[in-house]
Amino acid sequence: MNKNSPPDLTARRDACSGCSACTAICPQGAIAMKPDEEGFFCPVIDAEKCVRCGLCLKVCAFKADQAQRAECSEYTERAEGCSESKKFPQAFAVKHANAHIREMSQSGGLFTLISDPVLERGGVVYGAGFSGDLSVSHRRAASKEERDALRGSKYVQSDMGDAFRSVREDLKQGREVLFTGTPCQCAGLRRFLELSRTDMSGLCLLDLICHGTPTPRLWKEYLNWQEARNGQKIVQASFRDKRRFGWRSHVETLTFADGTSLSDRIYTTIFYMHTALRPSCHACPYTTPHRCSDISMGDFWGLEKALPDFADNLGVSAALVHSEKGAKLFGEARSRMEVIPCSVQNCLQPPLRHPTQVSRRREAFWRDFNRGGIELVYRHYVIPALVRQKVKLSLVHPLVAALRTVEPLARLEKKIRQK
Numbered sequence: 529m530n531k532n533s534p535p536d537l538t539a540r541r542d543a544c545s546g547c548s549a550c551t552a553i554c555p556q557g558a559i560a561m562k563p564d565e566e567g568f569f570c571p572v573i574d575a576e577k578c579v580r581c582g583l584c585l586k587v588c589a590f591k592a593d594q595a596q597r598a599e600c601s602e603y604t605e606r607a608e609g610c611s612e613s614k615k616f617p618q619a620f621a622v623k624h625a626n627a628h629i630r631e632m633s634q635s636g637g638l639f640t641l642i643s644d645p646v647l648e649r650g651g652v653v654y655g656a657g658f659s660g661d662l663s664v665s666h667r668r669a670a671s672k673e674e675r676d677a678l679r680g681s682k683y684v685q686s687d688m689g690d691a692f693r694s695v696r697e698d699l700k701q702g703r704e705v706l707f708t709g710t711p712c713q714c715a716g717l718r719r720f721l722e723l724s725r726t727d728m729s730g731l732c733l734l735d736l737i738c739h740g741t742p743t744p745r746l747w748k749e750y751l752n753w754q755e756a757r758n759g760q761k762i763v764q765a766s767f768r769d770k771r772r773f774g775w776r777s778h779v780e781t782l783t784f785a786d787g788t789s790l791s792d793r794i795y796t797t798i799f800y801m802h803t804a805l806r807p808s809c810h811a812c813p814y815t816t817p818h819r820c821s822d823i824s825m826g827d828f829w830g831l832e833k834a835l836p837d838f839a840d841n842l843g844v845s846a847a848l849v850h851s852e853k854g855a856k857l858f859g860e861a862r863s864r865m866e867v868i869p870c871s872v873q874n875c876l877q878p879p880l881r882h883p884t885q886v887s888r889r890r891e892a893f894w895r896d897f898n899r900g901g902i903e904l905v906y907r908h909y910v911i912p913a914l915v916r917q918k919v920k921l922s923l924v925h926p927l928v929a930a931l932r933t934v935e936p937l938a939r940l941e942k943k944i945r946q947k
C-alpha cells in the first residue's frame with residue numbers, strides 16, 4: 529500500500545465477499561458499501577476521510593481464510609483448530625416437530641428451532657428479510673413474529689447495512705444474539721467483533737450451507753421485468769415455493785397487487801446457471817464442513833439415499849454442530865424436533881467440498897445482460913435451458929416407464945437401484 533493512497537480493498541474481485549466488516553470497523557466512517565458494475569456491494573473508501581490506519585485490511589476474514597485454505601489442501605487443519613476438539617462437527621437430519629412450521633420454513637425448520645429459545649430468553653435474532661420493494665437486507669428480530677418474517681431462502685446477496693454494529697451494540701448491552709447468514713457474513717462478523725474487542729459469549733453464529741449468492745441487480749431487474757410484463761406491482765416473492773410445489777422443487781412464485789400469482793423457473797434457472805454469482809463465491813474458503821460458526825444449516829439433499837425412512841417432501845434440514853455453544857443450543861431445541869444423528873459424509877454435498885465452479889458463459893452472460901437486460905437473457909439462456917430440461921425429462925421418463933413394463937429389464941433396473 530502506498531503510504532499516501534488508501535488501501536485498495538477490491539484489487540482482486542474474488543477476494544471480497546462484501547460482508548461489510550471493513551465498513552463497520554472504520555473509525556472515520558470513510559468506507560461505504562456501493563454497488564459495482566454488476567451490482568454487488570463493494571467497499572469504496574473516501575480518500576479524504578481515510579487516515580490509513582489499515583484496520584479495514586486487518587478485519588478482512590475472507591482474504592485471511594482464503595490464504596489459509598490455499599496453504600492446507602483440505603482446509604481442515606485451521607478449521608479443526610477453530611472447532612473446539614475432534615468431537616466436532618456433529619451431523620444431524622432434523623425436522624421441526626410442528627408440520628405447519630416446517631411448511632413455512634425452507635428446509636426442516638432448523639432456523640426456528642434454534643432461534644426460539646434465544647427469543648424466549650429475551651435475546652435477538654438477525655437474518656435476511658424482504659423490504660417493501662422486495663430487496664433483501666439483514667434485519668433484527670426481537671419477537672417471534674419479526675423472526676418469522678426472516679424465514680425462507682432468498683437467492684440474492686443480502687444487504688448488511690448497519691447490522692454488524694447493531695450486533696455489537698446488543699452484545700455490549702448484555703443481550704443474547706443469534707446471527708444467521710452466509711458463512712462469509714458470519715466469519716466477517718466474528719472477525720469484526722474480535723477486532724473491536726467485544727465479549728462474544730452471548731453470540732451464536734448459525735451459518736448456511738451455501739453455494740453462492742447472485743447480485744441484487746439481477747433480482748431487481750427481474751422484478752421490474754416481471755412487473756412490466758404483467759402490468760402490475762409485485763407485492764410478495766418466494767424464491768423456492770415449497771408450499772405449492774414441495775421441498776424438492778425449485779419454482780419461484782411472485783404475487784401481484786391484485787392477489788393473483790405467477791410461478792415460474794426463470795430466476796431459478798439463471799441462479800443455477802452460476803453466471804451471476806458473486807466472483808468471491810467461486811473462490812469461497814468456507815466450502816467445507818469445518819466452520820468457525822456454532823451451527824451450520826442446509827437442505828439435507830441426498831437424504832433418500834442416506835436415511836430413506838426419514839425422507840419426505842415437506843423438508844428436512846441438515847445440521848452441522850461445530851462447538852460446545854452450538855451443541856448447547858441444539859440440545860435446547862431437541863424436544864421440539866425429530867432428529868437422527870448421522871455421519872458428516874451423509875450430508876457432504878458439493879458446497880461442503882469445493883467452491884461452485886464459475887460458468888464458462890459468465891462473460892457472455894454479462895455482455896448480453898448489459899446489452900439487453902433480462903429480456904435478452906431470458907431468450908438466449910433461460911428458454912434453451914428450460915427446453916433442454918423438458919426434452920431430457922420427456923426422453924428419460926418414457927424410457928424408465930418402458931423399462932418397468934419389460935419383466936427382465938425391470939428386474940435389472942431393480943438390481944441396479946439396489947447397488
Ligand SMILES: Cc1cc2nc3c(=O)[nH]c(=O)nc-3n(C[C@H](O)[C@H](O)[C@H](O)COP(=O)(O)OP(=O)(O)OC[C@H]3O[C@@H](n4cnc5c(N)ncnc54)[C@H](O)[C@@H]3O)c2cc1C
Nearest residue numbers: 633634635637638639655656679680682708738739826827
Ligand atoms: C443464497 C443461498 C444459497 C444456499 N445454498 C444452499 C446449498 O447449496 N445447499 C444447502 O443445503 N442449502 C443451501 N441454502 C440453505 C437452505 O436453502 C435453507 O436456507 C436452510 O437450510 C435454512 O432452512 P430452515 O428451514 O432452517 O430456515 P428458514 O426458516 O427457511 O430460514 C431461512 C434462514 O436463511 C437465512 N437467509 C435467507 N436468505 C439469506 C440470504 N440471502 N443471505 C443470508 N441469509 C439468508 C435467514 O436469515 C434464515 O436464517 C442456501 C441458502 C441461501 C440463502
